[in-house]
Amino acid sequence: MNYEKVREFENIIEKDYPNTCQMVVMKDNNIVYENYGCNCNQKSKLHIFSVTKSIISVLIGIAIDKGYIKSVDQRIIDFFPHYKIAPDEKTLQNITLKDMLTMTAPYKFKEEPYVEYFKSPNHLKFCLDLLGGSYKIGDFRYTPLIGPDIFSGIIQTSTGQSVLDFARENLFNPLGIEVDKNIVFKSAEEQFAFNESTNLSGWVSDEFGLNTAGWGLTLSAVDMAKIGQLYLNGGVANCKKVVSTDWIKKSTTHHSSFNDLMYGYLWWIIDDNSFAALGDGGNTLYVDKSQNLVVSITALFVPNAKEKIKLIKQYVKPAFED
Template sequence: MKKLKKINFLAFALLVLTTLTSCKVGRFIVYNFADIKDYEKFPARKIETGPTKFHFSTTTKGKVPEELTVKDKKYPFEKYLADHKTVAFMIIQNDTIQYERYWQKYNEASIVPSFSMAKSITSILIGCAIDDKLIKSVNEPITNYIPELKKSGFDKVTIEHVLQMTSGIKFNEGYKNPFGDVATFYYGTNLRKAVSKMTLKVEPGKQFEYVSGNTQLLGMVLAKALKDKTVSSYLEEKIWKPLGMEFDASWSLDRKKDGMEKTFCCVNARARDFAKIGRLYLNKGKWEGKQIVSEDWVTQSTKIDTSNGSAWYYQYQWWLPTKTGDFMAKGILGQYIYVNPKKNLIIVRLGKSKDKVDWPELLANLGQTY
């Protein structure tokens, strides 16, 4: 009898767990906030690398900082990184790896989710689609590609508005609310339906507000423009294979059958391959003599611009930590691709969390003094 009760209890527990993980709120409760292992939790499309691999040069005499200055205090460089939940850190200058170190059982082959660094990758693909004439221009209304939003007044929202986070959409970016918009987009199983319910709260082109819904709108625009291709296959075609990525990657989906890429997050890859995204933009969109995305697109994505409600520190899904020409992609748990063109420098930091560190300031200071 006891054995039967135990079996029934286990069956009930399994049923509850299955039910929970099949809906948004259930997923939120079970998984409980974003985690560095989230790539294991969601269905995904594979992104394959090509036969030719690009490898950064290496040196036995790398320039390694002895210390970091944080809020006017000095700390031992490696100890600070290790103490603040870093799992990977790379410094690449002049196409040479000056420093590469992993912690907490991670190594060069370890997969780490990009989180919002995927926003910058999505922006690159929008630029590629314009180059390929799949999208006419950033001045097109997004309803040319998502006509179901016409009824909600989105015919005034352009592709540039969503690139600049000035669309005026109503979107709750709170990460602790299981009923909020971010939870719906991250844990939900129907992004198309979620997008169709979006509304505006202010007129587009008036003010900047960083919300992930904008980048999912970009993903919908891109998916419609690609027609028979998926966003993942386009990333493979335009970026992953041409850049000679060392490893295959994946892009997490909202659901397994007919799933849509979570373009506001969730490209799952390795530190060295994330660094190549930085190298592409460091070289103004050119890779080994071939223009992958137009130089004009890279310039527009990384220049200071405060017109039409945009913020000087955010351009076309890239962050500008200072006004000196550097830029970065960043994710919620402290994932960063930092680029300083003046120093011909790329820094990648991946972590289990930000651990209350102002990483943009730290990376910008390191980049400027390196």
């Protein structure tokens, strides 16, 4: 570790990223650096926003490995045989799991109806009702909140477990990650407080117990780093196969694009050697295969927070080069 370069990026974070709460760097399977702010410590849990999507990607892969889901080519409607499709809705019938994983599924809205979504007691039906429409399948369209909950419905329907229970059994427990409970908001004030909390362990769900898939999970930076290390280790943790190497490869391969940004299966592809999970506020899980390096950062939400990939590539990685 180059201490001079470490001090350099610490000064940059303090100046330009003051909402940063936890930062953990793992190299060659070991934690080599930790830093904490915002009155946080190693065990503090924060809302990781859209990093949740990449955790869902891991769970989808595990469900496929275990045979609960046949393949990414299954149609979305096949998972919900009791959902009634409007007679004039043709697009929905052809949307596949892969289309959704790559953010190339169409929706019926131009702008996400956030208020209506948060007020809805049934997030799955709300999202299914908006899937499809007149837009084209195959065009990249990133949907932060409305749509990803369909993944939760798929996991729940396929496995017979809630997303949180399935995650505990097949991902969290094998990695030594604790997520305490479902969190259901009774008011907007409770949701705002959740976004600012640093000591609440759980996963947001709707009134029917469906955990959110695009946001809503709280983890520590150490928790996220364990997931990054799992992917570096080919899906093995504590001598146990957690997720297949095949899924890791497929989910972190370039499948779709938006301008110069590349996307896999709910993971952002940075370049040939690195990929990342990114969330609002600058929450980041960055994995570099060539350097066997994981950088995990949690942060409190602030509007228009600066993304941290440039910071990691220009200042953090050089501090831990061999």
